Amino acid sequence: MLELKLKKLLIASEMLSSANYTLERFGSGSDGFLNDDHYVESLINQVKTIRSEMDNLQMGGVSVFLALERLEGHIKVGGNQRLIVQYITEFKKILLDELSGSYVLTLSRLEQRLFTQSEPLFGKEVANNFQSLTYEIEEIGKCLALGRSTAAAFHMLRCLEAAMRAIARCLGIPDPIKGTDRNWGNALKEISTETENRWPKATRIGGDGALFERFHATLKAMANPYRNATMHLEDKYTEEEARSLLEIVRGYLRSVAARMDQDGNPKA
Template sequence: MSSAGGVQPGKLWSLFDMLRAYVSEFFFIAQLIAEMEKGGGISNPDVVKALDISSGATLEARLAPIWEKIISRDEDDSKTIVLKLPMSMPSVEAQVQRVWRAIGSFTPPMSSNQLSEILGLVTDLRNRIQDELPAHKMYYVRPELVRYYEDKDQFGNRVTERFPNSIPDIENAGKCIALGQDTASVFHLMRAMECAVGELCTSLQIPNPDREWGKLLSDLHAKIGAMPKDKKRDAWSECHANLYHVKQAWRNSTMHPISTYSPEQSKDIFQCVRTFMNQLAILI
């Protein structure tokens, strides 16, 4: 089933978006169903007008202004009805097709049996909506975590431009924090760090960047020791200290199968890796 303004997986919807996309159509469907099921007790003026066939107009023509709020014609097949809903609900759409065909098949004057048939179809439409809605799940992200999910440049433009290969892991690390997958976030951060370390080794001509981090740190320390004693050397020393801290506190622990991280820890690590990679982007 196609739908107008369909829900995009991986995209956050605000409560306003959800209400705007869902409530108006569903409210009208529910109202129309309720009013039509009342039969002789119909009170909604639009529905009364729609069912008033004394003018000689077909029921399809009389209902068209109402149904246009919730359905549209398929671009390739004018006989096919498409629900204006932002999610796939196949059985609901199939029932809408039945209701619409039934409405289109009746001509004035409409008998009580014909009205009862339509009302039976509408009742089944209501039941199908109630059956299908629970299958569509939404995940609530707390407002303070939305930026972790949506921001593209989580670590800033400098890191994005200098370490483009690390961006997917950085973005996924943020999404994991937003979705409560804190240990998974740290794994992604470590992958981003490995990308940055590779660039570091290339910049300082340290061979075999895929070696164990302890050996890389030893070579980095030697390279820094050979630098002139100035502010740049101090910056590299700070970079070395931060990388050592990553190795000891994060990387080794993360590789352990029972290691888990709390939301506070994952956010702290996220910020520390951000600081390290921004510093490294300036140095190299």
């Protein structure tokens, strides 16, 4: 997929169209305009800008670029203005034919911010402490920007899984070796057991005991309605549901990142 920034191409095309109009209306039978070095340079720059932007955007075939070369070459030698008008007209027709086979989607300002993410979507502390989630978090924003709500939810649940792994590591629970041990049910049981061993329920007034109890309770509450549902074909997320889940997951990751990094440090 290409990131299209069409402003330069649009401006250059408009200026070239303006030059075409000027030459058609005032240049007939005269070469006064093309004796003006500044005017010639301006026309050439517009052609170069169009070629550069079309190349960056991977737009246009061989015929488009050949038409641009003919146009630029004739301008450089101060050629006949009627021919320049003809070449500009030829280029525009060829370009329209080429673009008729293109399909372009645009993003709103809000969608563009989600797609490009100039600031970490989950905040700087999560970005620093959970660098392994950089891809997942970026994909959440991109999927939301493109209206792929269920895909965004999938990446959010992967983020929660990373948080769960960090919590287990913080408690000294070894990473699962067998694939069958990597399900949420088993991991949550181990976290619950280790939390109970370290901080019996009657003593969990505050500190890490209460914190890890909340970490576990939140993940357990999300296992069935979110994690398990997302893994099956029957369930889909609307945009509103995905954005609601985003706030939940973002808040949870921030809470975990405030206590530990992705390796569970500092240990409990």
